[in-house]
Amino acid sequence: MARSDEQNRLARERAREVILQAAIETFAERGVAGASIAEITQRAGVAQGLVNYHFGGKDQLVAAVIEQWFAALFGIPEVPGPADTRLAGIIDGAIMATGYALPLQKVVLALQQQPATHRLYAEVEDRYHDRAIEAEEKVRDIFRERGAADPELEEIMLRSTLEGILLKFAVYGDTFPLEDARRWMHRVYDLPVPEAPLPLAVAPRVAPLRLRASGALPS
Secondary structure (H helix, E strand, O other), X not given: OOOOHHHHHHHHHHHHHHHHHHHHHHHHHHXXXXXXXXXXXXXXXXXXHHHHHHOOOHHHXXXXXXXXXXXXXXXXXXXXXXXXXXXXXHXXXXXXXXXXXXXXXXXXXXXHHOHHHXXXXXXXXXXXXXXXXXXXXXXXXXXXXXOOOOHHHHHHHHHHHHHHHHHHHHHHHHHOOHHHXXXXXXXXXXXXOOOOOOOOXXXXXXXXXXXXXXXXXXX
16 A cells, blocks of 8 residues: 555654664764764665755755754753742753763764864854844843843853763763752752752762763763
């Protein structure tokens, strides 16, 4: 029996998602330069021609990975309530994303830094300009409500701190105390102590606390 138009559409969407996820995993393991389309499609279990069909080539596939990161970034649910509650929600949401979507975040972090791909990142970022401004202003409004003298700088430093946590977790893996970092940020911003840990599969903290790159190696 021939498939319906709707079934064909769903099959195309599914193939695109599978390729994109395979690209994220392969880029995270081998780097963008070291990953080939053949490796990506083999992991995805699809024909190589589907990459050209859905994306147009490797650069466009990289851009789609960045697009997914921005979509996830702006898709973090907003917590309603007073400024402190909203700020705690941003911190917790960002740390949850770090724990859940590390391969994607590792890839985008590398893309931001590498000269060969920084242009691609900047081009995608430009397409999200209006949403980025909106998100920045929401955070700056939080700091305005909290009485900050320089809400713009506070927003930049909050983002920089959260990105630093992502970087360290990407490098040091299970030896980085993700939940403790979350609670440290709550203390720094005079927020209530979290009642429960985030639902993340993180290794228990051991003493003495040492960061080791081996903690990010596959077990």
